[in-house]
Amino acid sequence: MKIGELAEHYELELEPLYDSNEAKALFSIAAEKVLALSSGKLIMQKNIDISFINLQKLLSILNDLQIGKPIQHILEEAHFYGSIFSVNEHVLIPRPETEELVDWIISVCSAQFSVNSFNKQSEVSILDIGTGSGCIPITIKKHLPKAEVSALDVSVHAIAVAKQNAEQLGVKIKFIEADILTFKCEEKFDVIVSNPPYIRDLEKADMHNNVLIYEPHLALFVRDENPLIFYKAIADFAIKNLKPNGQLYFEINEYLGNETVEMLVAKGFIDIELRQDMQGKDRMVRAG
Template sequence: MNYHQLHRDWQSELQATYGKEEVTALLKLTLEHYLKIEPVRLRLLDQLPSEVIPKITAVKDKLAQQQPIQYILGTTAFCELQLNVGPGVLIPRPETEELVHWILQEQDVQPLKVVDLCTGSGAIALALKAARPAWELTAVELSKEALVIANENAEQLDLAVDFIAADVLQDELSGGPYDVMVSNPPYVRDSERSLMQTNVLEHEPEMALFVSDTDPFLFYKRIAALAAKHLKPGGSLYLEINEYLSKELLTALAPFGFAMDLRQDSYLKDRMLKCQKKSK
């Protein structure tokens, strides 16, 4: 079987669920993963190695069940890093990469003390450490499953990040004061479930995604309180936020006295917020 035959087979079985272009992208990602070759060379393959055919077929079957491709392959790309992911951890999104880039654009390369709250797979903390080796990185996470994966990623990438098991809603933060705090906390309201894809709803961890409609800023208010206490004067808290609630969030965080900067992502959605503590 060559690439073109395989492509026709995947389109025939998966196009109704994913669409033509996405099926092509999923197939290329799968072949790159198993064959370890450049995407441009895929179409030149006259014959796929027989030993990979069962693996590729298994991926197609799991995609038909709407399992996320990242979980199927066990890995995903984030800020030029290759991270392990699994069903116990949220899959890092491109908009979170934009949050990382914003931090790196604004913050000096001098040694800084940084903490990432609700770290999940460790994506944000590891990306910052990879880009700024002199920074001291701490990352906090409640989920034991996620912490296992985060530590595996740090070891695999040979990046020194101190992962701490703690609940940001209840536990006190130690190790400060910090120059930078960052978080991508749960922020999707229960009422927004209908807007989400099936593969997200059925497979990604709910505790990393959802908050109640009655208190959608639960995490943000707690994290802002921690930042007010543990940030150095002039330090900054960077947050990924719900695009539908940006103005309301600004109002909710106003009592903490931060100077706030709301930014849009590449899709022009309100997605990031910086809260800067006043200098003494």
């Protein structure tokens, strides 16, 4: 079978689950992994025959895609902010909106801690709460190499994945296994960041099955009656554990931006900024 023929086969077989553009993108990702060809080269070489071994690999990936398994779990890797992270069923697949949050933090910290008398990057301490794959703290550490970065998660399995990613990407992170709802420590931080569970049960009906079935519910969902439970706990922790002029960053539920801001105001935070992602959705908050 030729590359172009298999691309068409992917699109046809995935039609019940994905639209045409999504199916093409999935084939491109699978083919890049198996055939080591970029999307541009795939088009130029669409009439090239695929070897039997590689064809079987690509058909196997297609079979998994047809039952709704995410391509990142099939390949056991996900791209995030220019790096490749190992992922499995114990961690959330890193998403583009989280890249925007990380970029915000890196930009602010680079400006505040890398000039003149504030050249104290080695003293910058950052804590990520609910780290999952470790994509947030590891990426921050890669771009702020002198910063002291810690990462907390309640799941021992998630921490194992994050540790693997830190080792693979050559950064040193302090990992903490703990539940933020009960965790206490004396350490102070310049930055606390979190992408905690925030999807309400009532929103499940609108979600794709590949998320509902294959991604960890522990990292996704909260009860409808208390959707900000983790935000409140992290805000309380930040009140005690942020250094003077420290900053708290959240990725948030797009439907709960105002509620999140109101909660932070009620707890005494100032300089609160609600920011939209590239799709125009309320997705990030910073507070001091």
